Amino acid sequence: MxxxxxxxxxxxxxxxxxxxxxxxxxxxxxxxxxxxxxxxxxxxxxxxxxxxxxxxxxxxxxxxxxxxxxxxxxxxxxxxxxxxxxxxxxxxxxxxxxxxxxxxxxxxxxxxxxxxxxxxxxxxxxxxxxxxxxxxxxxxxxxxxxxxxxxxxxxxxxxxxxxxxxxxxxxxxxxxxxxxxxxxxxxxxxxxxxxxxxxxxxxxxxxxxxxxxxxxxxxxxxxxxxxxxxxxxxxxxxxxxxxxxxxxxxxxxxxxxxxxxxxxxxxxxxxxxxxxxRSDRYVSAISAHENIARLISKLEFVAAVGNELAQSIGIKKFTHVQEKLAELFFQLESIKALLLSAEHHAELYPDGVWAPQLQPLITAKNLGNRYYPRAIEILQQLSGAGMLQVPSSIAELQGPLGDKLQTYYRGADRNAQERVRLLKLAWDLVGSPLAGRHELYERFYAGDPVRTYAAQYLEYDKKSLSVQVG
Incomplete structure (x- = not known):
């Protein structure tokens, strides 16, 4: 079985x-x-x-x-x-x-x-x-x-x-x-x-x-x-x-x-x-490891959808669009880098087990509750009203008005079927009830961001930051 x-x-x-x-x-x-x-x-x-x-x-x-x-x-x-x-x-x-x-x-x-x-x-x-x-x-x-x-x-x-x-x-x-x-x-x-x-x-x-x-x-x-x-x-x-x-x-x-x-x-x-x-350092590190790997998958998906949205209507040549796409990319690369840092600087604990370094994982988790809502906002900005202009069903492209819809819904580099599918996917990521739930989840699944940021401050090793003023 x-x-x-x-x-x-x-x-x-x-x-x-x-x-x-x-x-x-x-x-x-x-x-x-x-x-x-x-x-x-x-x-x-x-x-x-x-x-x-x-x-x-x-x-x-x-x-x-x-x-x-x-x-x-x-x-x-x-x-x-x-x-x-x-x-x-x-x-x-x-x-x-x-x-x-x-x-x-x-x-x-x-x-x-x-x-x-x-x-x-x-x-x-x-x-x-x-x-x-x-x-x-x-x-x-x-x-x-x-x-x-x-x-x-x-x-x-x-x-x-x-x-x-x-x-x-x-x-x-x-x-x-x-x-x-x-x-x-x-x-x-x-x-x-x-x-x-x-x-x-x-x-x-x-x-x-x-x-x-x-x-x-x-x-x-x-x-x-x-x-x-x-x-x-x-x-x-x-x-x-x-x-x-x-x-x-x-x-x-x-x-x-x-x-x-x-x-x-x-x-x-x-x-x-x-x-x-629950607050043990090792437990926090070994479990947060999975959190950040999943966050990378999600940010990568959003970046891919954003890139396709821009490509589909020929706006990638505009500087302000490139800026927004670059923001999606540096979100993704920042979290990737933090995960790699945590893994390559993994620590051996006294009981003979390894765990990723905790501080980069906490940083990635705290960044994630700001990155994801911003990523969704960028998708909204890239599409504008485009996601609201799709037919109620992809099947309509093969219906009585199919010939006209195939003309009016095509993209700069793809046919109407492909573009409408992309816009439907983007809406499901940005504007559907499921999308609203995901934005709320990413903001709060780890707790109140105010408290998680404050906790990182309190737990951070600040000794190395002291400056001698003489």
Whole structure:
């Protein structure tokens, strides 16, 4: 059985995916989910293809094969192998599907590698995270996460909301595990994933101990509901080439007094331990590595579309257009250079594992939340009103007015069919509901940019910047 077929079979597990007021009975065939499910299966099949198998997978100690996101980098060359794998994986979706690409798999691998970090605080954590990592690795399971509390009143702690108490917290403990109630947001790709990691994405205080819990569940876990946003998917593949294949659905998790078995409870009642493992330098580096590889795929795609837009209407000779295209190129080359710097200056940690240098990765991530919105703006400027002047369907070019449309919609260097396809693609990247979601995602997926910039300032080694004034 191929990796894709195995994935499709796993989706029929009774998960409670709520969409427009009812549970989706079959994710793989529902019109709002089917296109993305097929894309995920197609990407997973790359692991079995003779031309990509070696690049995407490695041989484990038990003799099986696993995705390189799970590879423990015990040699510097493993950093480059992982990078190549991340790029190949991301290029398969033009960088627009982030959770399939492997960020949380890489993060889990970091937690597994650094599992001894908090043994003194959480003695059961190392064995539990090892077992969980091995389970996901050997079964090729997809992982996402949910970590933000519902936005009720952000001036208050979760524990200060009185009867609301909306965030996930422990209600009680039993012989079998913990009972949790509340909600977590946002599980990007949750309806399509096999597993979901739940833990706070920001520090909890000692007053929030019952909220300081880290656990993992299968997407079909009893007592858990996945509440989806509206769909941005399209069934019109020819007219909406991105929306038809890559709507990475976002969902809020609602825990209705769900029992989490002890083997899946990694940390509880310990804000300090959770933040130690979440903010660990090594974990940050090995997971951010995938983020930046995916960002390169996405910026490269936008640059390619921008270049084609300019070419299609003959405006590349104008200096102001060249300036805008050059900006797309230097965005791309800047992030590429930062990734290469991080990889070539990879660091060997005391426990015998390698990781890319963290500071260039953080710089690239922080630049990305400004670069991507600007890149989209450049596409808008290059096209002007062009994207609004296309017919409602490419099929109209073969309809009763086809001869006239073939004349009026042609480009400087291509026929009407090719130009309309390009404009439809550009609109799906710039102006569609999917496009709006992606701009918002790139701005905030790593957190509030103000805080991430401030954090980089605080963590930066400023000693070398001192100037002696005598």
């Amino acid at each position: 191929s990796s894709g077929q195995s994935y499709l079979q796993r989706l029929n597990d009774g998960r409670n995916v709520w969409f427009r007021g009812s549970i989706v009975q079959d994710i793989a065939t529902h019109p709002s989910f089917a296109g993305t499910v097929a894309s995920v299966a197609r990407i997973l099949d790359l692991q079995d293809h003779p031309e990509t198998k070696e690049r995407l997978t490695f041989v484990t100690e038990s003799g099986g094969r696993a995705n390189r996101a799970f590879q423990v980098p015990t040699a510097k060359e493993h950093i480059f192998q992982r990078s190549d794998s991340f790029r190949l994986w991301s290029d398969a979706t033009f960088g627009v599907m982030s959770r399939v690409a492997g960020f949380y798999r890489a993060q889990l691998t970091g937690w597994f590698i650094r599992r001894e970090l908090i043994r003194s605080k959480q003695p059961y954590y190392p064995d539990k995270i090892k077992n969980y990592y091995t389970h996901l690795r050997d079964n090729d399971l997809l992982l996402t996460a949910a970590g933000h509390d519902p936005q009720i009143d952000r001036t208050k702690l979760a524990s200060e909301l009185g009867d609301l108490y909306t965030a996930v917290r422990i209600l009680k403990e039993t012989e079998d595990g913990i009972i949790v109630r509340g909600a977590k947001m946002i599980a990007t790709g949750g309806p399509y994933m096999d597993e979901i990691m739940v833990s706070p994405h920001s520090p909890k205080t000692q007053d929030e101990q019952r909220y300081a819990v880290m656990f993992a569940i299968p997407a079909s876990h009893p007592g858990v509901h996945l509440i989806c946003r509206d769909s941005f998917a399209s069934e019109r593949e020819e007219d909406d080439p991105l929306s038809a294949h890559y709507d990475e659905m976002d969902a809020i998790l609602v825990f209705d007094d769900a029992l989490i078995p002890w083997e899946r409870v990694f940390i509880k009642d310990d804000p300090e331990a959770i933040w130690s493992i």
